[in-house]
Amino acid sequence: MTWRESLAPLRERNFRYYFASRTVNVAGNSMASVALAFAVLEVTDDDPAALGFVLAAHTIPMVVLLLWGGVIADRLPRTLVLQVSNVTSAASQGAIAFLVLTGAAELWMLIALSAAHGVVSAAGMPAMAGIMPSLVPREELQRANALMSLVKSSLVIVGPTISALLVVGVGAGWALAVDACTWLVSAVLLGFVELPARTRDAGAASTWVELKEGWQFVRSTQWLWVVVLGFGVLNAIHAGPWFTLGPLHAKDTIGEEGWGLVLSAEAVGLLAMTLVMLRIPLQRPLLWGMLGISLLGVPILVLGAHPTLLLLVVVAFVAGAGTEVFGMGWNLAMQENVPDEMLSRVYSYDMLGSFVAMPIGQLLVGPLALAFGSGEVLVVSGVVYVVTCFLVLLSPAVRRLPRVTSTTSTPAPAAP
Known part of the structure; x- marks a missing residue:
């Protein structure tokens, strides 16, 4: 198999836009963890327990609501679910960035916004996991998954370093603002992924x-x-x-x-x-x-x-x-x-x-x-x-x- 054949999934229009959307999204996510950690430490005067509270506030509602998120992602167009999740995530991350930059942030605010992010992630993650078979022919699934993994692996290596440089250079708040922008750009790119609308029977199950x-x-x-x-x-x-x-x-x-x-x-x-x-x-x-x-x-x-x-x-x-x-x-x-x-x-x-x-x-x-x-x-x-x-x-x-x-x-x- 040639490298040209390896890139065949990118010839599919829907996958091409989804690939671009996920690339931008993963770039932001790979930087967010470092930026959020330093933002919390900045707000709480280096209290290590505070970061645990913020991270748990994201994880707990996500775990509790994951199953319902899977139902939503199977009922509605998965691109729509992802767009709503991305826009809401941009709002929560943007709000954290604004609070940190203005010096108004308090721990309870960061916990509440992280919890909101966790709620929307509960629907976004199953939708993201389930969308791939709709984007490429079955025989292209391995290469499509490999291309997504290639992006994730590459950015996970360099993302934290870039984030650390941003934190040192301009502050954790601006690094989080960059992450918020990547969520918005990702949502816009998903708008170009055109999949048929899903229909539900009148007597659809609960x-x-x-x-x-x-x-x-x-x-x-x-x-x-x-x-x-x-x-x-x-x-x-x-x-x-x-x-x-x-x-x-x-x-x-x-x-x-x-x-x-x-x-x-x-x-x-x-x-x-x-x-x-x-x-x-x-x-x-x-x-x-x-x-x-x-x-x-x-x-x-x-x-x-x-x-x-x-x-x-x-x-x-x-x-x-x-x-x-x-x-x-x-x-x-x-x-x-x-x-x-x-x-x-x-x-x-x-x-x-x-x-x-x-x-x-x-x-x-x-x-x-x-x-x-x-x-x-x-x-x-x-x-x-x-x-x-x-x-x-x-x-x-x-x-x-x-x-x-x-x-x-x-x-x-x-x-x-």
């Missing part, structure tokens, strides 16, 4: 009935619920031992700079595998995906057992590549096998399982490290991570799920 339909699909689809259940464990380990305990253990072994290099190596590995996925078709998406994500347990194990910088950089690079293989495989499995009319709902159940598990790992890892030692907890966590991946692969439905190779499917026609 929200609760549609939620139940989505749950029944998840429960009756073995490969789906097995992977989601497995990731309940995997995400708890990733959020707890790796991202919470990892920096503390690294500080005493490879140092803060070494930890930064390890995370950068993981991001570079992800980016490198994205380029591979642009050209090489991924067959058996969940088989290779689970094998790929199992590699993420290796750096957790190495950090606990033998924290040598060079070895950690190498295994982190490989783990990043494996993470991209799973991300690609999971999106292909969902987009090719879940009916479009319930795709956002099913994604919302998947997201709910992911987000709910993360605080568990974050809360448990501290007491466990105090009781048994951080190195020991990391070693056991790495082993459990790999074992969980192989337990998921015991399911024949996961191992044998094929690609849907029909080339007769085409993107939905543009609205007149």
Whole structure:
């Protein structure tokens, strides 16, 4: 496959505008976390607990409302849902920027605005996850997903650095103002994505009935619920031992700079595998995906057992590549096998399982490290991570799920 063929999805008008919209949006998001952190610290005189309150204010309503957000994204045009979400996000981020710049910001204001952002994200995320099959032909899904991943991986590497430069140069408020503008530009670009309007029968099901339909699909689809259940464990380990305990253990072994290099190596590995996925078709998406994500347990194990910088950089690079293989495989499995009319709902159940598990790992890892030692907890966590991946692969439905190779499917026609 040539590089020209790898870029084929960009010949689709709808995908081209969506790609531009998401590029702008991801650029803003990659800068927002750093800018928001410094803005909160500026407002609260460096109170570390305050940042936790602001972040929790965003996460809690998003998790609570995710399932209803999936119903909304399946009922209404997904481009409309995304536009409303983006405009509302621009308003909340713009309000935070204005308050910080004028010196009027107080902690309760930032918490309230972050909560509003979390509410609209609950609908925007399932809509974004479910829109891809409407933008490109089925045979272009892998390359389309790879192009989106390429943008995200690239900007995640450079975005925080740019944000930090903005914070130092002009202040956190202006950095947040830039993020607010990217939400607006993203919404405008989505206006050029023309998909047919969705129609609902007069006797359309209630929200609760549609939620139940989505749950029944998840429960009756073995490969789906097995992977989601497995990731309940995997995400708890990733959020707890790796991202919470990892920096503390690294500080005493490879140092803060070494930890930064390890995370950068993981991001570079992800980016490198994205380029591979642009050209090489991924067959058996969940088989290779689970094998790929199992590699993420290796750096957790190495950090606990033998924290040598060079070895950690190498295994982190490989783990990043494996993470991209799973991300690609999971999106292909969902987009090719879940009916479009319930795709956002099913994604919302998947997201709910992911987000709910993360605080568990974050809360448990501290007491466990105090009781048994951080190195020991990391070693056991790495082993459990790999074992969980192989337990998921015991399911024949996961191992044998094929690609849907029909080339007769085409993107939905543009609205007149």
